[in-house]
Amino acid sequence: MFTKGTKRKFSDPGEEPASSGDPGPAAPSAAARTLSSSYSLQRQSLLDMSLIKLQLCHMLVEPNLCRSVLIANTVRQIQEEMTQDGTWHIMTQALAAAQCPADRLVATEVLCRQTDAAAQAGQSPKPFSVVGLQEGYHSEEVVMEGDVETEVTMSSLSPLSPQLSSASYLTGPFEVGPCWEEEDEEEEEGDCEENEEEDSEGCLSDGEERDQDHLNADSRTGEKVFGTFEIKHPASPPDPALEELFSDVDPSYYDLDTVLTGTPKMGPYDLLESLSSHGPTALSSSSSCRSDLNELDHIMEIIVGS
Amino acid sequence: MGEDAENPKINHTFLRDYVTEADVISTVEFNQTGDLLATGDKGGRVVIFQRETESKDELEEAGETGDSGEYNVYSTFQSHEPDFDYLKSLEIEEKINKIRWLPQQNAAHFLLSTNDKTIKLWKVSERDKRPEGYNLKDEEGHPKDVSTITSLRVPVLRPTDLMVEVRPRRVFSNGHTYHVNSISVNSDGETYLSADDLRINMWHLDITDRSFNIVDIKPANMEDLTEVITAAEFHPQHCHLFVYSSSKGTLRLCDMRASALCDRHAKLFEEPEDPGNRSFFSEIISSVSDVKFSHSGRYLLTRDYLTAKVWDLHMDKGPVETYQVHEYLRSKLCALYENDCIFDKFECVWNSSDSVIMTGAYNSFFRMFDRETGRGVTLEAWRESSKPRAVLRTRRVYTGGKRRRGDVGVDSLDFTKKILHMAWHPSENIIAIAATNNLYIFQDRVNT
Numbered sequence: 244m245f246t247k248g249t250k251r252k253f254s255d256p257g258e259e260p261a262s263s264g265d266p267g268p269a270a271p272s273a274a275a276r277t278l279s280s281s282y283s284l285q286r287q288s289l290l291d292m293s294l295i296k297l298q299l300c301h302m303l304v305e306p307n308l309c310r311s312v313l314i315a316n317t318v319r320q321i322q323e324e325m326t327q328d329g330t331w332h333i334m335t336q337a338l339a340a341a342q343c344p345a346d347r348l349v350a351t352e353v354l355c356r357q358t359d360a361a362a363q364a365g366q367s368p369k370p371f372s373v374v375g376l377q378e379g380y381h382s383e384e385v386v387m388e389g390d391v392e393t394e395v396t397m398s399s400l401s402p403l404s405p406q407l408s409s410a411s412y413l414t415g416p417f418e419v420g421p422c423w424e425e426e427d428e429e430e431e432e433g434d435c436e437e438n439e440e441e442d443s444e445g446c447l448s449d450g451e452e453r454d455q456d457h458l459n460a461d462s463r464t465g466e467k468v469f470g471t472f473e474i475k476h477p478a479s480p481p482d483p484a485l486e487e488l489f490s491d492v493d494p495s496y497y498d499l500d501t502v503l504t505g506t507p508k509m510g511p512y513d514l515l516e517s518l519s520s521h522g523p524t525a526l527s528s529s530s531s532c533r534s535d536l537n538e539l540d541h542i543m544e545i546i547v548g549s
Numbered sequence: 550m551g552e553d554a555e556n557p558k559i560n561h562t563f564l565r566d567y568v569t570e571a572d573v574i575s576t577v578e579f580n581q582t583g584d585l586l587a588t589g590d591k592g593g594r595v596v597i598f599q600r601e602t603e604s605k606d607e608l609e610e611a612g613e614t615g616d617s618g619e620y621n622v623y624s625t626f627q628s629h630e631p632d633f634d635y636l637k638s639l640e641i642e643e644k645i646n647k648i649r650w651l652p653q654q655n656a657a658h659f660l661l662s663t664n665d666k667t668i669k670l671w672k673v674s675e676r677d678k679r680p681e682g683y684n685l686k687d688e689e690g691h692p693k694d695v696s697t698i699t700s701l702r703v704p705v706l707r708p709t710d711l712m713v714e715v716r717p718r719r720v721f722s723n724g725h726t727y728h729v730n731s732i733s734v735n736s737d738g739e740t741y742l743s744a745d746d747l748r749i750n751m752w753h754l755d756i757t758d759r760s761f762n763i764v765d766i767k768p769a770n771m772e773d774l775t776e777v778i779t780a781a782e783f784h785p786q787h788c789h790l791f792v793y794s795s796s797k798g799t800l801r802l803c804d805m806r807a808s809a810l811c812d813r814h815a816k817l818f819e820e821p822e823d824p825g826n827r828s829f830f831s832e833i834i835s836s837v838s839d840v841k842f843s844h845s846g847r848y849l850l851t852r853d854y855l856t857a858k859v860w861d862l863h864m865d866k867g868p869v870e871t872y873q874v875h876e877y878l879r880s881k882l883c884a885l886y887e888n889d890c891i892f893d894k895f896e897c898v899w900n901s902s903d904s905v906i907m908t909g910a911y912n913s914f915f916r917m918f919d920r921e922t923g924r925g926v927t928l929e930a931w932r933e934s935s936k937p938r939a940v941l942r943t944r945r946v947y948t949g950g951k952r953r954r955g956d957v958g959v960d961s962l963d964f965t966k967k968i969l970h971m972a973w974h975p976s977e978n979i980i981a982i983a984a985t986n987n988l989y990i991f992q993d994r995v996n997t
Contacts, residue, residue, distance in 0.1 A: 289883070289886075305641075305665075312775065312776070316833075317830075320832070321829060
């Protein structure tokens with residue numbers, strides 16, 4: 244199931260982490276596995292929430308740049324961590340497999356609805372309900388063993404841009420950061436209790452059995468629920484005539500709008516692609532991983548036709 | 550507001566609490582003498598209050614000692630109107646982000662007010678005399694028929710009812726692409742700075758068609774943007790120094806003598822991150838929402854989401870004092886992120902002697918910290934629990950241990966009632982607290 248070069252999660256039973264130099268705990272118990280799953284789920288929901296926040300456009304007034312930057316940084320941070328422990332790669336694979344490009348229609352009204360409701364204290368609706376995806380999302384959000392969970396939750400959210408599998412952000416060492424996970428588990432547990440998304444608790448007991456059914460259901464539900472994203476057009480090269488016309492205008496502001504605050508044209512994971520293509524380059528990588536990934540990217544690009 | 554409070558007037562409260570968005574106060578500022586207090590609101594209006602100077606006789610009659618004047622409305626004017634950016638097809642809010650008074654130089658008062666894009670200089674002057682006896686106009690101002698004039702006279706000034714006139718004297722526009730978050734008047738009395746998310750400009754008060762860009766943190770590629778400017782202020786005594794804070798929790802002290810463009814800081818103030826408290830929200834809660842120099846100019850006060858910190862300008866490795874404003878929210882960060890409260894920008898203020906700092910919180914609470922003892926107190930700006938001239942009682946958020954009567958549970962806090970804006974009188978213990986659409990003025994009644 245895992246492709247070559249993918250780092251095995253330290254929560255996998257019976258796997259020895261010594262070869263990869265992982266300084267994490269040696270023998271993960273069932274409890275650790277559950278903690279790790281809930282942490283992954285928390286992280287996942289945080290990622291989705293952040294992307295929705297960036298996506299929902301208050302298009303009457305210019306969006307708050309500080310807020311957008313902070314949310315974008317959070318998304319990058321999660322993405323970095325997921326890259327480090329290998330779940331990012333799994334996720335993009337699953338999404339590439341599950342996506343249906345024909346569904347990418349825009350529902351501008353849905354996406355651009357203002358989050359006034361979300362401002363009520365103590366009664367904040369789930370961000371997904373604002374976007375109208377609640378039904379579809381609940382049926383997908385089942386906690387699975389290991390990495391399949393992320394597979395399922397991610398595929399339920401959107402047909403992905405194929406360019407997510409670009410090499411630039413996957414050049415991670417694929418090392419689990421155990422200090423991170425250990426420290427954050429407790430905190431994220433606490434957050435889990437406070438989290439408004441009660442379905443995460445409700446679903447914890449469900450379905451290791453149901454993963455296959457859900458994977459199949461995903462694509463169908465995805466078609467039904469996710470006709471929400473327009474076909475993403477690659478950024479067109481600057482038109483010299485237009486540039487001259489608007490020469491006194493600061494053009495990069497519009498890029499920022501597109502990247503950080505989103506327009507109806509972009510699905511949430513298109514944002515990820517824009518962010519990640521300029522992601523941190525300080526991560527080291529092993530050469531064998533890199534060549535495999537480059538190959539895979541190349542194949543992906545051909546398949547989905549960037 | 551507490552969960553054990555039985556409020557029989559709950560129906561009335563609901564109706565009374567309906568707030569017009571435009572009435573929400575967005576900034577509060579005393580002038581340098583404290584006689585005037587200005588508030589700006591989301592509707593672009595500015596309301597100026599003036600302290601009444603009661604006569605000595607009245608004071609003695611009332612049995613009060615000391616100057617205990619109340620603040621009454623002095624003038625109201627529309628500072629900014631809603632605007633529209635045709636190029637981006639976006640509205641420009643008329644909300645007043647900041648007001649700063651200029652030091653008084655003559656009988657008139659001057660203040661700067663800004664919305665997201667445009668800064669305006671207003672002249673506030675009094676008129677209590679008017680000329681009467683014009684030759685060419687009659688008393689209503691209509692031109693007279695020249696043939697009826699048989700003699701000439703000199704117009705005289707006669708006393709009239711006090712009129713407060715507010716006129717725009719300068720409009721500083723087109724200086725900012727991003728949203729202006731701060732303005733600060735320089736100690737030189739001639740210049741001021743305005744800061745937006747990515748740039749800081751310096752203006753001369755008399756020149757509106759030009760400004761100097763002194764800080765620019767905009768990256769060449771906007772996709773590389775990870776940090777914005779959140780606040781900026783000039784040093785109270787040194788006209789060449791200013792500080793600006795960022796969304797990553799750093800403070801930069803800049804010296805304008807070093808270079809024209811102060812992208813390189815003279816000093817960088819940053820606290821090393823606490824690895825034990827690290828979470829996905831660490832960066833967001835480290836973002837500095839306000840920065841203020843102490844009156845002495847020796848210290849800086851900053852506010853981030855959970856704490857208020859005092860920094861010594863001579864020590865850039867970390868704050869010298871840290872005050873927990875509402876540490877009980879640390880376990881709620883995920884929910885506060887979801888409802889966007891985590892992005893609330895609280896202000897912070899010094900008292901006149903720099904011995905006490907104050908900042909706001911939720912549930913109409915605000916906190917004061919005594920720097921000498923390190924102790925903090927929680928007070929409430931809420932109509933129901935304080936009558937005029939009643940002594941404020943301290944409040945408490947229940948976080949464990951023995952529960953006292955009046956304690957408020959963390960889950961009962963009303964996050965829509967935020968105390969974001971406040972001001973402290975420059976020389977006395979008088980504070981102005983903005984609570985949504987209400988302004989509370991509290992005075993210290995200690996008998997000296």
